[in-house]
Amino acid sequence: xxxxxxxxxxxxxxxxxxxxxAKSFNRIRYRSPKRGRANxxxxxxxxxxxxxxxxxxxxxxxxxxxxxxxxxxxxPGWTLAWGGLLVVGxxxxxxxxxxxxxxxxxxxxxxxRGGSWEAVQPLVVVGGLLAFVGVAQDSLLGxxxxxxxxxxxxxxxxxxxxxQKKSVDVDFAFYESAEYYDRLxxxxxxxxxxxxxxxxxxxxxxxxxxxxxxxxxxxAAYNVYLLIAMLVSVLPAFYVVLRAHWLTHEWWxxxxxxxxxxxxxxxxxxxxxxxxxIRLFRLGPHFQAAYERLRRVLRETNLRLIKKxxxxxxxxxxxxxxxxxxxxxxxxxxxxxxxxxxxDMALYYGAFVGGQAYMRGITLSLGHxxxxxLFLRDLCEFLDLKATVVDPADPIPAPNxxxxxxxxxxxxxxxxxxxxxxxxxxxxxxxxxxxVAIVGPNGAGESTxxxxxxxxxxxxxxxxxxxxxxxxxMALEDVRSRxxxxxxxPVSYDASAAENVGIGDLSGKPSLERIRHAAARAGAxxxxxxxxxxxxxxxxxxxxxxxxxxxxxxxxVAMARAFLRQSPVILLDEPTSFMDSWAEAGWFDTLQxxxxxxxxxxxxxxxxxxxxxxxxxxxxxxxxVESGTHSSLLRSNGLYAESWRTQVSEDSRAAATxxxxxxxxxxxxxxx
Numbered sequence: 001x002x003x004x005x006x007x008x009x010x011x012x013x014x015x016x017x018x019x020x021x022a023k024s025f026n027r028i029r030y031r032s033p034k035r036g037r038a039n040x041x042x043x044x045x046x047x048x049x050x051x052x053x054x055x056x057x058x059x060x061x062x063x064x065x066x067x068x069x070x071x072x073x074x075x076p077g078w079t080l081a082w083g084g085l086l087v088v089g090x091x092x093x094x095x096x097x098x099x100x101x102x103x104x105x106x107x108x109x110x111x112x113r114g115g116s117w118e119a120v121q122p123l124v125v126v127g128g129l130l131a132f133v134g135v136a137q138d139s140l141l142g143x144x145x146x147x148x149x150x151x152x153x154x155x156x157x158x159x160x161x162x163x164q165k166k167s168v169d170v171d172f173a174f175y176e177s178a179e180y181y182d183r184l185x186x187x188x189x190x191x192x193x194x195x196x197x198x199x200x201x202x203x204x205x206x207x208x209x210x211x212x213x214x215x216x217x218x219x220a221a222y223n224v225y226l227l228i229a230m231l232v233s234v235l236p237a238f239y240v241v242l243r244a245h246w247l248t249h250e251w252w253x254x255x256x257x258x259x260x261x262x263x264x265x266x267x268x269x270x271x272x273x274x275x276x277x278i279r280l281f282r283l284g285p286h287f288q289a290a291y292e293r294l295r296r297v298l299r300e301t302n303l304r305l306i307k308k309x310x311x312x313x314x315x316x317x318x319x320x321x322x323x324x325x326x327x328x329x330x331x332x333x334x335x336x337x338x339x340x341x342x343x344d345m346a347l348y349y350g351a352f353v354g355g356q357a358y359m360r361g362i363t364l365s366l367g368h369x370x371x372x373x374l375f376l377r378d379l380c381e382f383l384d385l386k387a388t389v390v391d392p393a394d395p396i397p398a399p400n401x402x403x404x405x406x407x408x409x410x411x412x413x414x415x416x417x418x419x420x421x422x423x424x425x426x427x428x429x430x431x432x433x434x435x436v437a438i439v440g441p442n443g444a445g446e447s448t449x450x451x452x453x454x455x456x457x458x459x460x461x462x463x464x465x466x467x468x469x470x471x472x473x474m475a476l477e478d479v480r481s482r483x484x485x486x487x488x489x490p491v492s493y494d495a496s497a498a499e500n501v502g503i504g505d506l507s508g509k510p511s512l513e514r515i516r517h518a519a520a521r522a523g524a525x526x527x528x529x530x531x532x533x534x535x536x537x538x539x540x541x542x543x544x545x546x547x548x549x550x551x552x553x554x555x556x557v558a559m560a561r562a563f564l565r566q567s568p569v570i571l572l573d574e575p576t577s578f579m580d581s582w583a584e585a586g587w588f589d590t591l592q593x594x595x596x597x598x599x600x601x602x603x604x605x606x607x608x609x610x611x612x613x614x615x616x617x618x619x620x621x622x623x624x625v626e627s628g629t630h631s632s633l634l635r636s637n638g639l640y641a642e643s644w645r646t647q648v649s650e651d652s653r654a655a656a657t658x659x660x661x662x663x664x665x666x667x668x669x670x671x672x
Contacts, residue, residue: 035464063380064373067198071151074158078151085144086203090210092137097215099133102126148203152196159195164381165189171387173416182256183265186375187382194379198372202566204365212358236315241367244309249374251305258294265291389458395475398482399467400598402432406453411462412622413448422448423624425462430615432467435592435600437613439640445622446603447488450571453601454474454480484565488573488603490558492549497528497557504561514564515626521594522560523587525552552578570600576609585602588612607644616640 072079104121113119167404174180204458268278278284375483407581408428414421422445430436436447451457452464455471464471471479484504493500501515501524512535519525531537531547539557549557555578562570572591576584588609591600602613610616611630618626618633618640626638633640 006441037063063376063425064198064369064387066380067195067373067376068202070158070162070195071155071199074155075151078147082144082147082151082203083206085140085147086207087210089137089140089144092133092140093211094214094218096130096133096137097218099126099130103130144620148200152199155195155199163379166383166385169387170385171389172451173388174385175439176416177258181260181387183378183382185260186256186378194372194375198369201365201368201372205362205369208358208361208365208657212362215358229661240296240309240312240315241363244312244367245403246370246374247305249308249371251302252375253378254299256297258298262291262294262298265294389455389476391475392473395478396469396473398474399469399568400482402467404467405432405434405599406430406447406569406601407468408452409463409465410466411452411459413445413452413457413459415457416446421622423452423459424568425482426623427621428617428624428627430601432599432600433597434614435595435602435612436615436617437610438601438603438617438619439605439607439610439643440603442618444619447573447617449601449619450485450487450573450603453569453571454483454485481565482567483569483571484567485571486555486559486562486573486575488577490551490555490578492540492557494542494546495538496535497531497537497539498535500539500557501560501564504564505566508565510564515560518564519557519560521563523554523590524553524556525558550578555579568598570595570598572600573603574605574607575602576604582607607647611644 103123103126106119106126110119110123163184170180204378268287269284278287406429408426409660411423411426412421413423413430426445428449438449440446448457452459452473455476458472466474466479466482493503495503498512501519502510504510504518508514515535516525519528528535528537528550538544539549540546541548554573559575564573570591575586579587584606591602592612602609604610614629616626616628616630616633617624618638620639626633626636626640628636634644635641
């Protein structure tokens with residue numbers, strides 16, 4: 001029979017007179033090293049991976065000194081007081097154990113002598129000392145709580161300041177990156193609290209370590225093997241704690257995006273901007289279902305993780321319990337055999353059990369220190385983000401007033417993370433003292449010009465100059481102070497109307513008269529005067545007694561904020577997008593008065609505004625395709641002329657319909 005296909009069931013018989021071939025020594029010697037090298041290589045793989053993993057995890061703890069440095073920088077005095085209290089708190093438990101031993105021995109002596117005063121007197125003294133130490137420990141807890149609270153609040157404010165400053169210093173491009181928001185969320189969500197936990201857990205390690213060293217000296221004097229048993233009983237727990245914290249951090253890190261979505265859905269139920277549509281489109285159940293779905297996934301994965309951690313803790317606890325039981329049994333046996341007094345028994349037993357407890361406490365605290373070090377990495381990485389739009393090494397002063405103008409020469413730009421080119425080899429010149437309009441289809445790149453001028457971004461190619469000086473050769477604050485800017489979407493602040501305008505020039509400390517004047521030029525003065533408390537009226541509904549404005553009114557307030565700053569250049573992005581036609585008609589007259597002796601650039605889709613500018617640029621596909629005055633562009637019969645005729649026709653029809661609705665009905669009937 002044959003097995004397994006062509007494999008013989010039995011080896012073929014050996015012929016008479018033949019010998020079984022002997023194994024060559026050289027052959028064996030040649031193959032052994034090869035097999036050995038293969039085995040060593042197989043072993044080195046997992047060992048190398050473990051070593052690399054250990055190196056990665058150890059490198060994460062490199063952020064711990066930085067955390068302690070922040071604590072010291074923010075609270076040097078409180079930190080010294082905290083350290084002194086830790087030393088005292090670490091010594092008091094051992095003092096209590098030593099006094100307990102004396103108390104037990106004196107109690108036995110007093111009982112044998114029939115309770116005479118001479119025998120009781122030492123007992124009273126030791127008892128009084130024990131009471132004093134107990135009161136000292138209680139008082140110490142109160143002092144520690146006071147110091148820790150003051151220290152934690154100051155450190156928290158210090159870290160909040162670091163995060164806020166970094167949020168302002170990083171490039172504007174970061175705000176268009178999902179990765180940046182993940183980093184910011186991790187830094188703000190948990191890292192600040194982690195510093196405070198790191199402080200508390202490190203204090204626990206120091207205090208318990210002081211107590212443990214004193215207890216170890218007692219246990220070692222009695223029996224060094226008990227010291228080894230004490231160490232063995234906590235090592236498994238130490239490994240389990242470290243791994244549990246590492247797994248928790250990995251779970252927290254990988255679920256950042258999901259937790260941000262949960263925060264997003266939850267926030268939608270509490271913001272006024274979404275309240276109307278949530279009710280109109282019945283979005284409440286939709287957002288709630290999405291919220292609950294994500295919460296369920298996070299909850300289930302977290303519970304599975306905790307289950308694994310608890311099983312590991314159970315195994316470590318069994319090992320520690322066996323070592324602890326054997327050690328206690330040995331101490332009891334020595335006492336029974338008369339090799340130690342009852343007081344010695346109380347002292348050694350208390351030292352061993354207490355030492356074991358303190359070692360476990362140190363183990364848990366070190367685990368938390370390790371965990372907080374992992375979370376601290378997220379804060380440090382956020383604070384280490386580097387801006388690319390920065391001041392030059394030797395900045396040139398920006399011109400206080402433009403003499404020639406602003407020039408874009410061969411400028412190309414692409415938004416980070418976008419495949420579409422916003423500007424491509426764009427050339428454009430804005431003469432000093434003129435009002436220039438930038439028009440074009442949506443997404444043509446007009447608003448990008450504003451962002452590049454104030455150096456929210458730097459161009460990928462080409463150069464932008466003020467009076468021939470490249471923007472990159474001037475200090476950031478110097479450049480930005482030369483522009484009064486209204487962005488496309490007006491920003492609303494929960495502050496009084498006067499403060500909403502006044503923050504446009506905080507360095508100038510504007511008076512109420514200046515604020516009123518700026519509001520009047522922007523057409524916001526009458527709006528503010530109608531408010532319940534005038535310029536003192538809180539705007540926005542987030543806080544008590546606030547008043548909400550319409551989009552057009554907010555735009556007027558934002559424009560007043562821009563006009564408050566007396567800069568040589570005015571940049572307005574869609575300044576009339578929320579205005580009605582009545583307000584728009586007189587707005588340009590006000591702008592002409594305001595811009596006298598200054599340079600202005602207006603990005604607009606309203607040809608009624610563009611036609612009154614001194615110069616018009618038509619931008620399409622990231623390039624200037626036409627330029628000239630309104631009349632010259634109409635004569636050229638290009639894109640501007642075509643768009644002008646379309647918009648005028650639509651405006652005429654809308655005006656006629658407003659006067660006689662039957663016109664629209666007749667037009668509709670003719671199309672049908």
